[in-house]
Amino acid sequence: MARFLDRASETMIARYAIRKVLKLGVDEDSINIRDWHRITRFVKEKGNSIVKLKKGMYYCGFCGKGPFTRRGIYLHLLRVHLDEVLDAILE
Numbered sequence: 733m734a735r736f737l738d739r740a741s742e743t744m745i746a747r748y749a750i751r752k753v754l755k756l757g758v759d760e761d762s763i764n765i766r767d768w769h770r771i772t773r774f775v776k777e778k779g780n781s782i783v784k785l786k787k788g789m790y791y792c793g794f795c796g797k798g799p800f801t802r803r804g805i806y807l808h809l810l811r812v813h814l815d816e817v818l819d820a821i822l823e
């Protein structure tokens with residue numbers, strides 16, 4: 733199911749969205765306006781459900797794993813939950 737152009741684009745979109753949720757820096761030019769709108773809505777509506785912050789540590793909203801550092805949860809979401817993040821963006 734090619735929801736976006738290709739796997740490389742999907743990875744880029746998921747990475748951008750996860751970075752937005754975690755308030756990590758993003759390259760605003762890396763995303764087109766349509767995806768930007770989708771991701772902005774995703775961050776607003778679902779950002780708090782994909783990452784849980786407790787006592788300064790991060791826990792995964794999909795599988796409950798943690799605690800992670802911000803960098804750790806970023807890598808975890810990207811490696812383990814890429815497809816779930818994409819589904820959530822497109823829902």
Ligand SMILES: [Zn+2]
Nearest residue numbers: 792794795797
């Ligand atoms: Zn997880």
